[in-house]
Amino acid sequence: MAVISLEPRRVAVAGTTQTGSACSRLGLGIILTGAFVAMMDTFIVNVAAPSIQADLQADTADTQFVIAGYTLTYAVWLITGGRLGDIYGRRRMFVVGLAGFTAASLACGLANSAGELIAARLAQGTAAAMLSPQVLAIIRTSFVDPRQRARAFGLMGAVQALASVFGQILGGAVTQADVLGLSWRPVFLINVPIGIAALLLIRRAVPESRSPRADGIDWGGTLFGVVALILLLVPLIEGRQLGWPGWLVGMLPVAVVALTVFAAVQIRRTRSGAATVLNAELLAGRAFTGGATVVLLFATTMTPLYLGYTILLQDGYGDSPLRAGLAFAPLATAVAVSSFIAGRFIRRVGARAVLTAGAVLHGIGSGAVLWVCLAAPAGLPGSLLPCMAVIGIAQGLFVTPSLNAVLDGVSEGHIGGASGILTAMQRLGNALGTAVLMLPFLAAYDQARAAGATPARGYTEAFAALCGAVMLVSLLTAALVYCVPLGRSGPGLGAASPADR
Known part of the structure; x- marks a missing residue:
């Protein structure tokens, strides 16, 4: 696989501004590390949940939300995370996301109550949503040659597949081993040295890129879209566990209406040239x-x-x-x-x-x-x-x-x-x-x-x-x-x- 030199330069790519070197093997490894830990933490808690519940004296609802809360915030902030990468720089938002994910992982590992762990997991999911879209975007903009890009996407698929299984294996192994008497806590703390190492290396190995046409973001629309997605995802994530109570089912039609209004507003703002969170040109x-x-x-x-x-x-x-x-x-x-x-x-x-x-x-x-x-x-x-x-x-x-x-x-x-x-x-x-x-x-x-x-x-x-x-x-x-x-x-x-x- 050809590796492009790390000597700093401006790389011309149609429709984007990219400064620095094209992504090297090290750079690809760093961004795939972010993809790995974000995917792994979707699965790693599942097998550690009984130990978490016992140690923190949490009830079943709290334990379920430790798992579901990460999935929820991860999902609802993804569109915003991708848009922020276009505006402020994809490497910059990857760094913000990975730094937040690392800090939240530390907070998860140090949590002394179910409430603290849930709050840290919500923050961890939000941070994962900031870094995950940048992985796709950086691969797409850094690897101009279709063969190299296909290989990079293939490696991403391999990494995510291994992360999903490694998360379950590691969660079970670490919990059973009870390393240093820490029980379940290493399933989160393992992310900390990985995140720090990646943050120290990323600036040299991964080029910055952003959209030259980005004109800010519609923060009001962002919050409205997040609320609409929460109304949709909470029933889908928690409905089976809670037995589909009426109030939860009722959130679904409200979510459909809210998302329809959100899309209509974003289309109108795109046509008028105003800042958006969802550029309607994509949907056209x-x-x-x-x-x-x-x-x-x-x-x-x-x-x-x-x-x-x-x-x-x-x-x-x-x-x-x-x-x-x-x-x-x-x-x-x-x-x-x-x-x-x-x-x-x-x-x-x-x-x-x-x-x-x-x-x-x-x-x-x-x-x-x-x-x-x-x-x-x-x-x-x-x-x-x-x-x-x-x-x-x-x-x-x-x-x-x-x-x-x-x-x-x-x-x-x-x-x-x-x-x-x-x-x-x-x-x-x-x-x-x-x-x-x-x-x-x-x-x-x-x-x-x-x-x-x-x-x-x-x-x-x-x-x-x-x-x-x-x-x-x-x-x-x-x-x-x-x-x-x-x-x-x-x-x-x-x-x-x-x-x-």
């Missing part, structure tokens, strides 16, 4: 809106699939959190490998073909799980490992290649805002999928138990029902990919990539 192109929809739809399958598999292993077959985490290793390895090599396939056959193949293969893998659970349950859970590896290959062919394909059609001046929107679509899809696709899982389990099935059999049938739903959504995604005009130009969009013209 079918390529971007269609691509964002594809990203959201595929994301709905991932979190419920992971959650259902974890429940099957731990509650159905009695695996420890550490053993259950290790069961994800084949999937994560497959994601990492296929993410890294997906760029080669894209250069040969085009992004649309690779994304379609990934979505179809995801449906096939989910269908295989369905068949194994219903037709050959005697070999469970070990017999599921090859199926999960197939699902991992499919996810590697779709997740980061879809982001690269959509961003490839966005002009450099809008790349931060577009990155924030796409990352938010992923988080929204995760929450929506958990709320909707877990319904057949729960219904199948209740039906099986009512018929006298053992917990293992009940959760096996439940996971089969979930994978049937995942299969249908995956095939729907493949059909939608075929219809989306990937890479075509439009308002606020860049030129089409040759593979998709």
Whole structure:
């Protein structure tokens, strides 16, 4: 892989202002470190939750919000984080986000009460939302050569896949080891030296870039949009745990109205030339809106699939959190490998073909799980490992290649805002999928138990029902990919990539 010199210079990139060197291997490693810790902390607390609850004498609701609070603030601030990168500089906002994430991780590790830990987790999620969109934006603006950019996106997919599994394994291992009598606290404190090291190196290794046309941000619109997203995400994240009370269900139509008003106001402000938080030029192109929809739809399958598999292993077959985490290793390895090599396939056959193949293969893998659970349950859970590896290959062919394909059609001046929107679509899809696709899982389990099935059999049938739903959504995604005009130009969009013209 070619490495561009670190000698400072101004790099000319259409539609953006970038000063300093192009991103080196060290720089790519630093920004991927930020992506790693942000993703890892989405999962690492899950297996440490019982120890946290016992040590801090927290109730179940507090413990759930330690997990959900991070996801909530992470999701609602992503669009703002991406827009701030366009305006004030993507490296600068990455530094702000990573510094805040490191400080919040320290606060989490030192928390003496559930309230302190929840507050620190909310701050940690907000900081993650500041740094995460910059990872996509920096890769997109720093790697001009399509091959190098595809490799960088592939590495990002591999890193995020490994982070999701490493988080569960590390959370279980550290909690069981009780290092220095600190119990669960090292799951947060491990971020501190990593963050400090990255902050010390980033200025030399990562170039600064921003949009030359950025004209400030609509702070009133930002707060209104955050409130609207909270109204949408709180029910999706907490509804299943709370049993969907009426007041929580009532938040959903209010959220739809609020988001509609938010979009209308942002469109009007864009047309009048006023400052915005969501530049409506992005939404005017079918390529971007269609691509964002594809990203959201595929994301709905991932979190419920992971959650259902974890429940099957731990509650159905009695695996420890550490053993259950290790069961994800084949999937994560497959994601990492296929993410890294997906760029080669894209250069040969085009992004649309690779994304379609990934979505179809995801449906096939989910269908295989369905068949194994219903037709050959005697070999469970070990017999599921090859199926999960197939699902991992499919996810590697779709997740980061879809982001690269959509961003490839966005002009450099809008790349931060577009990155924030796409990352938010992923988080929204995760929450929506958990709320909707877990319904057949729960219904199948209740039906099986009512018929006298053992917990293992009940959760096996439940996971089969979930994978049937995942299969249908995956095939729907493949059909939608075929219809989306990937890479075509439009308002606020860049030129089409040759593979998709």
